[in-house]
Structures are given as C-alpha cells and as structure tokens.
Amino acid sequence: MRTIGIIFRRELAAYFTTPVAYVFIVIFLLLAGSVTFYVGGFFERGQADLEPFFDFHPWLYLFLIPALSMRLWAEERRSGSVELLLTLPITVPEAVIGKFLAAWVFTGIALALTVPFWITVNYLGSPDNGVILASYLGSFLMAGAFLAIGGAVSALTRSQVIAFVVTAAICFLFIATGSPIVQGPLRAWLPAAITDGVSSLSVLDHFSSVIRGQVELRDLVFFGGLMALFLFANIELVELKKAD
Amino acid sequence: MHLIEIEGLSKHFGDIEAVRGISFTVDRGEVVGFLGPNGAGKSTTMKMLAGFLTPSAGRASICGHDVVEDGLAARRRLGYLPEGAPAYPDMTAASFLAFIAQIRGFRGAEARAAVDRAVDRVDLGSVLEQPIDTLSKGFKRRVGLAQALLHDPEVLILDEPTDGLDPNQKHQVRQLIGSMAATKAIIISTHILEEVDAVCTRAMVIANGRVLVDGTPAALEARSPYHHAVYVRAEGKLPASVQDELGALPGVKRVEAAGRADDQGVYVLPQNGADIGPLVRGLLAARGVGVAELRVERGRLDGVFRDITMAA
Ligand SMILES: Nc1ncnc2c1ncn2[C@@H]1O[C@H](COP(=O)(O)OP(=O)(O)O)[C@@H](O)[C@H]1O
C-alpha cells in the first residue's frame, strides 16, 4: 500500500510539472461549459439542472481520457524509464494501480472544478441535488473505466499516438454498443439474448440510468468490473511487453 | 554465500540467442568488468540480474535471493544503473532522488539524509533543483549513479556507467567505483579497455552470449604479444645490425618498428611473455648504443580483446 501511495504521488505531481494538467483542465472546462450553457440550451430550457452537461460527458471523455492515458506506459517504455521503475523494489500491480489512481484522481480534480456549474444551477433554480451528485459519481466511474482501458492499451505500444487512437476506438465501442448504429445490424443476425447481452455492455446505457438518478448495483458492478478487468489486463501486458 | 550467483543463465528473444548459459559468482570486494562487442549480451545479462528480464533458462541470485522467485528481496539489495541512465526527465534531480528514497523504504529525515549522502558521493549538489531534462550528459549519469547508490546496496550493477562522459568525468566515476569496491560486489559493463585496468579486479570477456575469458586484467594483458615487450628508442638511429642482434637474443620472438612516423623506436617482442628486459639492456650497453627511452610493456588489451572476440 505504501508503495502504491508513493507511485501515486509521483505520478499525480508529474501531471502538474508539465503543461498537460493545465491544458487538460482548461479544455475540459471550456468544452463542458460551452456544451452545458450553449449547445444544451441551458437558458432556453428554463429548467435548472445539469442534464445536458452530463449527457455530454461520454463524448467528452471519448477523446480527453485517451489523451490522458496514452502516456501512462507508452512514455515509460519509449524513454526507457520503465526499466528503472520495474527494477526498484516494487511489483507490477503496485506500479499499475499507482499510475491508474493518479490519473483517476486527476480527472476527479478536473470534475471537481465544474462544481461552480452546480452552484450556478442552484442559484438559478432548485435542481434535484441528489441526481446531480449521482451524476458526478457516474461520470467519475465512467472516467475510471475509460482510464483503465487506456492504461492497458498504453502498455501495448511505445507510441502515444497509437495508444490514443486505439483507446478512443475501444471506448467508442463501449459507448456505442447500445446505440442503433451497432444494435441495428446485430439484431438482424443474432438472437435477442445475445444482442441484449451486447447492449448490457453499453457504457451509455449504464451512465444514462445513473445520471437520471437511478444508481443501481448493476451499474456500479458494471463500471467496477470494467476497471478491474482492464487493470488486470494492464498488469499482464506490462509484464509481457515491458522489455520489448 | 556469494553476493552474486549465476548458473546456466540464458535468454533468447525469438530466434536470437542473446545469452547462452553463463555461470559465475561474484564476492564482496570484487569489481567485475563485462567486456564485449555491441550485442554480446552484456546488458541482457544485467537486466536478468536486475529482475527486468525473465531468464529463458538457468538461475541467478543476489545475496542469496533468487531474482525470479524472490525478486523483491533481490531488488532491495541491488543498486542498478540501466544503460543510458533513464530517469523521469520532467522531475528535478532532488525530487527524483526523494522518490527513489521513499521507494527504497526511507522516510522523512532518514530519506533526506540518504539523498544527501548519495548527492555528496556523486557531487550533484549544484544541479539539484534543475529538471533532469536540462542536465548535461555527465550530470544525468550522476543522477543515475546517485539513484543506484542511494540505499548503499551490497550489490551494484552498472551498465556502461562512463559511456558518453568526458575524460574528467570518466575519471571521477572510476574513482567513485574504486572507493566502494572493498565493501560491495560490483559489475560494470564497458567497451573501454583501460577502464578494466583502471577499476576492475576481474575482467570477463563476453561475445555471442558466452563468457570467453574470466580472469584478472593482468592475466588478460599477459595474453598480448606485447606483454613484457621492450620498447627501445635509441639516441639517433638504432643500427640495423644491433636490431638484428636483438632479434636473435634467446627468448625474443621478433623486433618490430613502432610504426608511427614520429616514433623511431622499436618493440622487441618476447616469446611467451619471457622477461627479456635485462638481456635487451645488456646488449645495448655492450654495443654502446645510447638509449633515449626504454620501457617494458604490460600488454595491449585492445589486441587481446580483438583476438578473443573475433575468434568466437
Ligand atoms: N528486447 C529485445 N528483443 C529482441 N532482441 C533483443 C532485445 N534486447 C536485446 N536483444 C538482442 O540481444 C543481443 C544482446 O544484446 P545486449 O545484451 O543489449 O548486448 P550488449 O549490451 O552486450 O551490447 C543483441 O543481438 C540484441 O539485438
């Protein structure tokens, strides 16, 4: 545990010693803000809530999270620092989890900086704050799942560009499995049991139910399971590919 | 128990056999120099010792801890400088070493003391607050050395610790290694042959993944045709007749010109490293040749190295 904490702190600090952190946070806030207040028709809707803001999160994360996760392992391997890191008295799971937690907490910080939006809607009306809190939780969980996917992909390659593109593609699949684009063709060929199974892997479906205030165990299990699965893959891939 | 034990260690990457069954042990007080051409398998061997690569066959241990089965314990007792001294370029030297100290289990004041000690040893004080990225190659290498030394490990493995340094920096690093030699088991790799002479107690020539020679630097030098050769430079020109007589002395193999335009001297090469100094001296005196310079050679490592590795 102590080792995970040390790696976590180094990684988190590293975000703030480079412009990465500031660029990420500024873009995140600008996009989230403009979508919420302009694209989402915040003022026209005459309703004080943050639904348009959260509705947009899967699409925002689709490219912001890969931008954050692409360097997790690809950069370590490109620069050779992975050899230093993994010959210290630490284990691969400790390194993987420490790095993941730092990236996750970092997105948590970016998310926390949108709290003024929350305050604004409370100032303008009386939103259901329980739903908003649940939505923040759902968004944070979704970010974690995407980061876990991105971390595993980042362990596959030395190229940050490849890590970015592949992560974005996989995240897109997880977002879109429930949508007509994917379900339409599948329904034509496969029995309902299978298409429903595929659909139940949809990040969008789980996220939508959470941001409407229905936090169910199956949604938590879904996001938790995605994270666990891809963190496990990440550990295996680092072991396998570290020296290539 | 030997501090480093290697037995039948092998590593292949697909079809490439990088290391083919290496066995040896290293004890406290030894500084082993891995010598070998590029691609010989030096780094691969070191990476297996450091627990970064898993051996394809064989086993290795550090202070009695198997590097695979008991890797964490082995890595705790090891200081390792990977080739090229990688670090986190955005960190300052100070924060990087503080990170290493924490990972090595030091806390608070203890950690600061450990960092200070390492910084002193490698003389890094002046650049502590600079990002590693902005440091010169010499300072980067010292950051890597400080990292490896920080916990005062019993076993040190340094992959090309002086590569790319200027002569003064090389000298400093060699002195540093020399100063630690008595209390540790150390392996360094190098292409620089004088380095073996300067710091190593034992030289190991590696080529094609095998250890070809394992002995003292002196034993390695003794393999050179120039071992105990006598270099003679006469005042004026050495008469051809005397040169012929030198060649005919018992124990002398041949006489050859030094071979440089600005060097009128000759080398008198012995048979089997025989001690021919007194005979050469005596003959020159008897013939009344004025001697400007006369010295006995120790041997040329580069030739030995070439002979050993080309034959493999
Ligand atoms: N990760 C790797 N994948 C494939 N081949 C490798 C890898 N690492 C080293 N090799 C090969 O193994 C051989 C030994 O390399 P190395 O140990 O780095 O040599 P040295 O350090 O003596 O120059 C070389 O032929 C090299 O190309």
Ligand SMILES: [Mg+2]
């Ligand atoms: Mg090498």
